[in-house]
Amino acid sequence: MSTSFSEKMLQRTAHIALVNTHHGSRVATVKALHKLGFQHVAVCKTTQELEDRLMEQKFDWVLAHPLEDHDHNLFRYLSTFYETHALPKTFFSFILSQKQQLRIPTSFSHGLLSWFEADRFEEQKSIENEILEFIDTCMKNHQKNLTETYTAAHYLRRFLRKAMIWDELVKLETLMCNAYPLHYDNLFLLAEAHFSAGDFNKGREVVQQAQQVAPEVCEAQIENLMQKFPKALLKKQGSLAERFNIGSVIVIERDEHEVQVLRAALKRIGITDFKHYT
Numbered sequence: 001m002s003t004s005f006s007e008k009m010l011q012r013t014a015h016i017a018l019v020n021t022h023h024g025s026r027v028a029t030v031k032a033l034h035k036l037g038f039q040h041v042a043v044c045k046t047t048q049e050l051e052d053r054l055m056e057q058k059f060d061w062v063l064a065h066p067l068e069d070h071d072h073n074l075f076r077y078l079s080t081f082y083e084t085h086a087l088p089k090t091f092f093s094f095i096l097s098q099k100q101q102l103r104i105p106t107s108f109s110h111g112l113l114s115w116f117e118a119d120r121f122e123e124q125k126s127i128e129n130e131i132l133e134f135i136d137t138c139m140k141n142h143q144k145n146l147t148e149t150y151t152a153a154h155y156l157r158r159f160l161r162k163a164m165i166w167d168e169l170v171k172l173e174t175l176m177c178n179a180y181p182l183h184y185d186n187l188f189l190l191a192e193a194h195f196s197a198g199d200f201n202k203g204r205e206v207v208q209q210a211q212q213v214a215p216e217v218c219e220a221q222i223e224n225l226m227q228k229f230p231k232a233l234l235k236k237q238g239s240l241a242e243r244f245n246i247g248s249v250i251v252i253e254r255d256e257h258e259v260q261v262l263r264a265a266l267k268r269i270g271i272t273d274f275k276h277y278t
Contacts, residue, residue, distance in 0.1 A: 007142065010135060013040075014038065015061075017063070017064075032125075032128045050064070094115045096116070096117065105159075146183075187213075190206050192225060248273035249275070253276070
């Protein structure tokens with residue numbers, strides 16, 4: 001069984017290509033990676049050098065300044081990378097200036113995994129903190145059996161919220177809901193995006209949908225949204241059992257496994273008075 005990207009990052013076995021032409025930040029980043037335990041770090045100063053290295057060996061993570069002032073820059077390289085290379089397990093993260101951050105949405109559409117602020121990649125300690133946060137995000141998603149798509153969505157969401165590009169945030173959360181319909185937390189992220197955009201009616205509709213399909217996960221999420229968006233006028237609903245006035249249930253079943261499955265399912269919708277007969 002192959003080791004996932006997140007596990008390689010956690011175990012510090014990932015092979016990393018660092019693309020950086022600035023001596024000071026390059027040295028600080030290499031020191032930070034070594035301090036964190038990464039031993040396989042290759043330094044490239046141009047996109048061509050990176051491309052040559054990728055022809056010779058496998059890299060798990062490309063951490064790069066995009067070299068925007070070069071004719072052959074990383075923005076352009078990434079735009080065709082996954083179409084022209086059979087390297088789906090090589091992930092890219094960009095270190096971006098304030099001006100370059102305007103290109104984040106397009107870069108994510110081309111396969112970018114994450115981004116970091118260039119100001120945070122000048123001092124060794126802040127670089128370590130940024131990389132540790134990235135690893136933590138990857139591992140939390142991996143432990144929930146979620147793909148790197150969730151990590152990418154996390155970092156794209158961070159930019160869209162920072163830049164207050166609400167229509168694109170709504171599009172992102174809608175895509176996540178459609179791609180992962182059984183992950184109900186996505187519904188609350190979509191509702192929050194609508195509330196941020198000022199569309200309270202649509203946000204309330206999404207919350208009501210979540211209350212219908214996943215009442216057991218709603219209370220804390222709704223409490224959080226109520227604190228963030230008091231103008232949304234959200235109301236907590238009782239459990240599904242309370243809404244339909246179901247006080248108790250009698251189950252006649254011989255199979256003990258089936259009984260336990262039913263008991264757990266009924267508890268999730270608020271029924272605790274459970275009588276079982278064989």
